[in-house]
Amino acid sequence: MFKRLDEGTGEAGHATVQITVNDAVVACRQGDSVAAALFAQGISACRDTAVSQAPRGPFCMMGICYDCLVTIDGKPNQQACMTLARDGMAVRRQHGAREVPA
């Protein structure tokens, strides 16, 4: 659904960053937010809501709507649109309400 603007124009050579999304390796670019990386990969839903478990994905892309929450490196409810993708980052779908650490 989402395409990078320069896709197909022959531009290349962007520094790549590798993250994992639910253990699958995803290549993205330096400067991508996690939410942008998910979109570029064709992943539109990144969490299931806390009350009704309805799927949700990034919406506002600017830190307001909190619909892009994911678990990043074990930390729950992180905003994917406000977090830059870093090499080796482990992103997981946020399933329902987070746990309270014991």
Add this chain to the structure above:
Amino acid sequence: MTKKMDEIEVPEPRHKGIYDAAVIGGGLVGSAIAYGLRRHLDRVTVLDEGDSAYRASRGNFGLVWVQSKGMGMPRYGVWTMASAGHWPALAAELLDKTGVDVHLEQRGGLHILLSDDEVRDRVKFMTGLLAQPGMSSYEWKLLDRNEVADLVPGIGPDVRGATWTPADGIVNPLKLLRALHIAFARDGVDYRPRQPAGEIVHAGGVFQIATPRGTVRAQRIVLAAGLGNPELGGKVGLTLPIRPQRGQIVALERTRRVLETPIATLRQMDEGSWLIGDSQEEAGYADQQTGLPVLATLADRALRTLPALREVRVVRSWAALRIMSQDGFPIYQQSEAFPGAFVATCHSGVTLAAAHALELAPMIAAGELPGDMAPFSTRRFHVQET
């Protein structure tokens, strides 16, 4: 096209002519009474302000709480206990009638103690409270640290103990207000938003209440307008010593359910959010302000109780103006100068909702508050001081 709230059309009232009862105030107190009145009377209406009204009903903590209540007025302790006893019936009826589950849980509650001084003071208080002549009696225990840990896994090192009673519980107060209002629509109670009461005239046994949308007529009226009650009371011969008290609350993000036993100042909602409460400030009518000193104190106490909450994100905080009478207890009274005009005003509109719907409303429908309600009259403020 969006409409401002003030432009949304109000359904035409079902009833013309004279109501059996008009309740002034559509918050939890007025709504619970109107709900109860409708069980006994055919024509009931509720006059409410708009969304800019002070709304303690939307800013509260949702406890159905018994322990601590009634020091200095045992009748209030009895009334509170009675309401807790009526709550299961009210919750079941609302679910049946409206499909709204208000998520009542009455499995006991805790008052956490964070120092040896607090333990000593608390035991003295609870012992004195329950020793009052005419006070309700209920089981309570002083739990030691280990016993608290059994009920609340993960308590912090500062927790010395807690008092516990099986009578305490919680409900979702927003769902309660919603359920009552759905019941209005179902049962044919005429809810009139944005129709604050102006002048009130009593003529020929009928009250005429002026509103911005015309005059509403009723045989009985109930003043349940919270902080609006002192002004309304003056129109029917009642002097009501009431002031606002600001309460601030911190809300945390939703998590999996952890806290099965609510604490007077920390609870988890049915959908997983956490509320940290319960400040009391004398701040006049400044309900739009929350302040870091108070919020920090609330948060600090919550973290000393349950340190794992340090990882849980704060999503909101808010302040609401609750209603305090001169001595902190409810006022229920029929006007002597204007028979048929009743006042109901209290601090704990959630806890007392069941008593208001199932005990107080039938009294008002019958036209008389029985003698055992006399302690709630404003006559208690008129003791001559020598």
